[in-house]
Amino acid sequence: MNKYETITLEHLLWINIVQTRHVMNRLWERKMKDTHLTTEKFAIIHELLCLGGESTPHNLAKRIVFEPHSISAMLSRMEKDGLITKTKDLKKKHMVRIKLTQKAIELFPEALNTSLEIFTDLMKGVPREEKIRLTESLTHIRNKALTISPKKDKKLTPFKYT
Template identity: 35%
Template structure:
């Protein structure tokens, strides 16, 4: 079994991530959100970011895909851009009132999806899984932080 690439943590986590993405996408679509929007929506709602550069860093994606996502989100009425008083070359990005109003439903939808996916797990097992995944992500971030990245440019 040790040589079975389909039984490695990386492959199994990838399958789980794709399953969560399909579930979330199907449940968020009626609210006008997509799974890819989540980091942007959360960052804007929590005040963790307000410029395209900050959002790209927060979401850990490159600037060009972030620009494309923000253009689609603006077209779909989820965000608004206003001039940035601190830097005339950039814009401040905020959630529209419509997006703000739908966020609590989206968050509850995601929590319900997680509860459904964890059916049959004890609370202790669910907490342990979260702790293990958090450590794994920290390890991966540490390993990849030595790599050159355009997130910080």
């Protein structure tokens, strides 16, 4: 065993988080290949649904972990894919409003079911109490990372679980 194979618990946790996200994202991409819906696009559609189907890019950027410039680029791709429409705000001409299209609204339930299938299968055998502890721990880590982040104005959606 070389000296790089012994690491801190925090480093191992980071490696596990990154590797898990990568594997889960690959599973998602394979399952959603035909729809061309990435996890990022799914997250934006989900957040827009939480906001009633429309918002501004600025408001969306405050409620999601992606950076504003990343959201802007994703929204442009989503508009090309026919998932959202962008319109100038009639009251504030410099402001853009984004709205989900019927295509996005129809794709979402299929994507949600697919993600639930993936995650339910991955979490099979993990006791509910452990899932709750993991959720709470990851939420704590994410929130701590956000306080250290240069962009501290995030107001993430306070999701609840069943």
